[in-house]
Amino acid sequence: MMRWPAAVLSALSLGCLVACATAPVRDTPVAASTRVPPPSQALALRESWLAGRHALLLDMMRRHGVGMWVVINEEFHDDPLTAWVAPPLPYAGNRDVFVFVDAGDAGLKRIALTGYATEAVTRFFEMPAVERKQEEALAELDARYRPRTIALGMDGRRGVTRSLTHASYRWLVEALGASAEARFVSAAPLIEEYLDTRLPGEFAPYRDLVALTESLVKRALSNEVVVPGETTVGDVRRWLYDALWEARVGTWFEPDLRVQRQGMKDGFSRGFLAVADEAVVIQRGDLVHVDFGITALGLSTDWQKMAYVLKEGEQDAPEGLKRALANTQALQDALMLRASRPGRSSADVYDDTLAEMKAKGIEAKVYSHPLGAQGHALGASIDFRAASRQEAPRLLRKGSYLAVELNTVTAVPEWGGQQVAVMQEDPAYLTDEGWRFFVPRQDAFYLIH
Structure with a gap:
């Protein structure tokens, strides 16, 4: 089985997560290296998992009949999916949009429509070559790939499967049009397999x-x-x-x-x-x-x-x-x-x-x-x-x-x-x-x- 990546092992040896339990909490301070890794190394570890998870996504989308999957993160209203589909970072845009498209023989296309590009995001996602409004970029993706279904976080039994807000739903309809709305489906089955794997x-x-x-x-x-x-x-x-x-x-x-x-x-x-x-x-x-x-x-x-x-x-x-x-x-x-x-x-x-x-x-x-x-x-x-x-x-x-x-x-x-x-x-x-x-x-x- 895989262990911690080298960057994490440099500060966290096997079993030292448990070492923080060797000293009384109220009396003896715990050395930082005996806890979970510090944020920068934890981020590197989680990004390594994200790459592996993205590698499984296309087959999952095809099993569930999903042509396009759209996850929208809103400022002050984070979508709980965001940290699982994108690097687990703060996202402060009014809307940050992450799109996954089954592009047929070209495989999985991953596109981020965010307020600005960062290296952390561009390691995992393409960004539009020409700066344009998110609505226009999203409409172009729909026109280019014509997905049979557009899966959204709605109509699920659990919060993480129904996290799309009404305002963002209406924003998608305005961006893509009524014909696209007819192709909207619940992403709940896909989300369940994605998070349970x-x-x-x-x-x-x-x-x-x-x-x-x-x-x-x-x-x-x-x-x-x-x-x-x-x-x-x-x-x-x-x-x-x-x-x-x-x-x-x-x-x-x-x-x-x-x-x-x-x-x-x-x-x-x-x-x-x-x-x-x-x-x-x-x-x-x-x-x-x-x-x-x-x-x-x-x-x-x-x-x-x-x-x-x-x-x-x-x-x-x-x-x-x-x-x-x-x-x-x-x-x-x-x-x-x-x-x-x-x-x-x-x-x-x-x-x-x-x-x-x-x-x-x-x-x-x-x-x-x-x-x-x-x-x-x-x-x-x-x-x-x-x-x-x-x-x-x-x-x-x-x-x-x-x-x-x-x-x-x-x-x-x-x-x-x-x-x-x-x-x-x-x-x-x-x-x-x-x-x-x-x-x-x-x-x-x-x-x-």
Whole structure:
């Protein structure tokens, strides 16, 4: 598999994304070289991926019957596609237009209609030889190539597939005319394949991001952060925000914590374990859950793990809690190793997984979703929505990334038969033999002394 390009390796050795987790965030500053690469090197890495992604685009366009694909970025209203079809830079033009055309035997034509030319853009796109209005240049492209369809970011189910604004739609109609409007189609199927296709060069950096996510969560759910009887849920959440800043990464959602304890009543909301209030104090005997993810290099992780706070005299979690974790591991195995294969419908995978759990007497929920380009990415989700089959089945794509998100609920004898939810979430990638974790799963609860 491809590793980091040489320019990045000069400042970032293998595994040093994880090294930022070796020192306490609040006490010891983290050296810049142990975080994600600085912006200039991250840009070089992402541009290398962009070239590889463009090389796949023509075949994708032909599979989806797209003659021309137009992405419009507006000032103060960035299109989320822009960073995936063009260099991930700030674009400050009123409208910056990126056009991809199937030119037949001439292959893929990539044209940028921006306010001004920069070397970063011209490495990937042609620019009109003669300066002219964007509308005129776009009309000339349509007249020259006469694409049967013009695909736009409209009418999709998800925000990234319907990101074209009404004003830009009307601008396109005025530029191209009513005859062209009749050829407008939704780019949603093309966008889904384009964003759900992972490149070999993304694998190792993404694995390092997952390892960094794991390391930060292990620290958050440890005595480095938690003092039983004193530390609140809000304290842990604030620590995680500070850890993000220190590691030079962002997040795409608010980190959540959940707390279960013996005798707790009404801990569930809409069938799931409810998020704990920030004022909740973490106590001995609690089972603490965190939902956390990071964003860097244009990629996102999603991660859920659990810790047990030892009571006085305890060396490990009660056996009943361990059996609850084992039930969730059985659910992971059913989904990842036995039900999932490239080309299978995610709806069938869901049904087969839940059928196996029912046969084993395990109360289970599965709500796994694509991962990578976004936290809730495009692709085949394995969840109750897929199982409803209200839309055309989505097939699992080899190489795709998935957040294997699920839970089981188990009665714990040591807690008087109280129902305990063990929720897990791990990034994984699809092989011919099923899903594989980027880093090993949680085989035992993290222990807080």
